[in-house]
Amino acid sequence: MLPAAAVFHFPWEINSGAVKDGESVRTFGRLVCYQPEESRATLSAHHAANEHTVVIHTLFVEPFNPILGAQYLVLGEIENAEEVDVRVQARVLNCIDGVNVALLQKAINEQRSFFRERECTQDGVAQPGDAT
Amino acid sequence: MQASAIGPAEEPSSILWGLDPIFSAFARLYVRDILQMTESTQVPGIYFYNSHPINKVDILGTVVYKRERDDFFCYGDDGTGVINCLCWKSDAFKEEDHSVREKHSVEAYGNFNLVTELRKLRQAQKERSCLDIGEVLRVRGWVKTSRQQREIMGSTYYKVNDPVMAVQIAWMMEVPRLYRECYNKTIQLNPTATGDSSVSMFSKATNIIKDFFKQKMVTRFRPYDIQDLLQPLVFSQPQKAPEDQQPVAGLSACQQLHQLLKKVLEDLQNEGVIYRRVKSQDEVYDVTVQDKDLLLAVKDVISQDSKREKHAEKGCHILHILSAVRQRHSLNVSRAALELVLKSLECSSDIVSTSDSHYTVF
Numbered sequence: 104m105l106p107a108a109a110v111f112h113f114p115w116e117i118n119s120g121a122v123k124d125g126e127s128v129r130t131f132g133r134l135v136c137y138q139p140e141e142s143r144a145t146l147s148a149h150h151a152a153n154e155h156t157v158v159i160h161t162l163f164v165e166p167f168n169p170i171l172g173a174q175y176l177v178l179g180e181i182e183n184a185e186e187v188d189v190r191v192q193a194r195v196l197n198c199i200d201g202v203n204v205a206l207l208q209k210a211i212n213e214q215r216s217f218f219r220e221r222e223c224t225q226d227g228v229a230q231p232g233d234a235t
Numbered sequence: 236m237q238a239s240a241i242g243p244a245e246e247p248s249s250i251l252w253g254l255d256p257i258f259s260a261f262a263r264l265y266v267r268d269i270l271q272m273t274e275s276t277q278v279p280g281i282y283f284y285n286s287h288p289i290n291k292v293d294i295l296g297t298v299v300y301k302r303e304r305d306d307f308f309c310y311g312d313d314g315t316g317v318i319n320c321l322c323w324k325s326d327a328f329k330e331e332d333h334s335v336r337e338k339h340s341v342e343a344y345g346n347f348n349l350v351t352e353l354r355k356l357r358q359a360q361k362e363r364s365c366l367d368i369g370e371v372l373r374v375r376g377w378v379k380t381s382r383q384q385r386e387i388m389g390s391t392y393y394k395v396n397d398p399v400m401a402v403q404i405a406w407m408m409e410v411p412r413l414y415r416e417c418y419n420k421t422i423q424l425n426p427t428a429t430g431d432s433s434v435s436m437f438s439k440a441t442n443i444i445k446d447f448f449k450q451k452m453v454t455r456f457r458p459y460d461i462q463d464l465l466q467p468l469v470f471s472q473p474q475k476a477p478e479d480q481q482p483v484a485g486l487s488a489c490q491q492l493h494q495l496l497k498k499v500l501e502d503l504q505n506e507g508v509i510y511r512r513v514k515s516q517d518e519v520y521d522v523t524v525q526d527k528d529l530l531l532a533v534k535d536v537i538s539q540d541s542k543r544e545k546h547a548e549k550g551c552h553i554l555h556i557l558s559a560v561r562q563r564h565s566l567n568v569s570r571a572a573l574e575l576v577l578k579s580l581e582c583s584s585d586i587v588s589t590s591d592s593h594y595t596v597f
Contacts, residue, residue: 105300105310105317105318105319105384106299106300106310106312106317107317108266108267108312108313108314108315108316108317109297109299109312109314110314110315111314129314164369176400178297178299178312178369194299194368194369195297195299195368195369196369197369198398199398199399199400200398200399201398201399202399202400202404203399203401203404206404207400207404209408210403210404210407210408211407213407213408213411214314214407214410214411217411217414217415221414221419
């Protein structure tokens with residue numbers, strides 16, 4: 104069985120619960136803290152005058168060279184356990200320091216609007232069929 | 236989800252697939268679309284995306300699973316889907332031991348040592364094709380369905396060095412544009428309609444005459460010499476049904492032939508393929524590139540004038556050559572005819588073009 108595709112989500116979307124438990128995601132942020140004993144890292148991103156953090160469980164990607172303050176890209180599954188906040192069980196953790204965050208956001212939005220546009224036209228095409 | 240799937244009845248005929256430019260290209264589709272493409276009922280192994288026949292794709296994704304043996308499979312995830320990529324290892328990388336032995340015998344060649352450089356190259360190639368989970372992979376290959384699972388048989392694959400995600404971002408921006416401009420546009424693969432029969436007859440006629448000139452190396456002719464060549468075109472027109480025997484502006488076959496001939500001659504003159512050296516009652520045409528006198532005249536003009544100081548550096552401008560040839564050879568040489576002559580002379584290396592419209596002789 105192939106693993107599920109990890110769709111890009113912004114850190115603020117993950118915390119707000121927009122992503123379901125068990126779903127595969129790709130997200131990014133600046134490494135603000137790393138606790139190797141607990142295999143826990145925190146990525147942070149700035150959006151709409153707020154700081155949004157995402158907790159990453161790094162067991163599967165250790166050891167890695169943690170550079171505090173650097174941008175990281177994480178790919179993994181959402182874990183929504185009751186006693187802890189939403190966190191991502193990382194399968195891939197790459198340092199992407201130097202990335203143009205604004206451009207990355209723009210690219211993600213561009214891709215999303217393309218898919219939305221496509222779904223709209225497909226629904227539009229399907230409608231006449233459904234109506235009859 | 237499957238709204239763009241194409242039904243078996245709607246598939247264009249396989250003969251026409253080559254007309255779709257996307258068919259010959261490695262299509263940059265999203266993995267989601269590659270997985271959902273319908274397979275052709277005519278030829279297994281060819282798939283359809285929005286009425287485009289696809290058999291080769293190009294993807295950029297992250298390696299999320301790897302299995303290495305003699306081949307090297309990995310699953311690539313591009314954010315829209317995950318697909319199995321079968322990447323065959325090149326034989327060259329299996330010869331590692333052999334080249335290591337050569338290491339010590341090489342000092343004689345100075346700074347550039349071919350054997351060492353080749354080894355470094357092979358090493359670099361090997362590194363680029365050894366991928367680990369989390370690395371960015373680019374694969375180009377053929378789409379195959381094996382054990383009901385779609386996969387890509389990679390013909391070219393390599394690790395992409397993308398430390399600041401520049402490549403991935405560029406890909407994310409470009410692919411929607413490709414979809415909008417190419418993949419989502421439906422292409423009408425119809426066999427060429429006969430179209431306006433008079434237009435296609437005219438172009439067929441022109442081609443017949445041009446071929447005739449080339450094959451028989453015609454230098455000079457009169458219209459009635461080539462008239463016969465066009466007869467089959469005119470006389471093979473479908474006969475009108477008996478009821479329509481009173482065409483209002485109808486032309487007899489002979490008149491049609493004359494008209495066609497006149498039009499073809501006019502067109503060939505405009506293109507410069509033929510010209511009339513002397514305009515007289517006798518309608519004689521010369522075939523430009525076969526006219527030895529004309530070629531010689533042009534060559535003489537260029538070789539003499541290139542020696543003059545005025546033209547020595549840059550060569551002679553085409554308009555200068557044209558006026559000289561008109562004075563020397565014939566007033567009726569058109570620019571188009573001269574251009575054909577210049578091209579022919581350049582092909583046989585008699586003259587050289589120094590710029591778009593300057594020529595000289597060495």
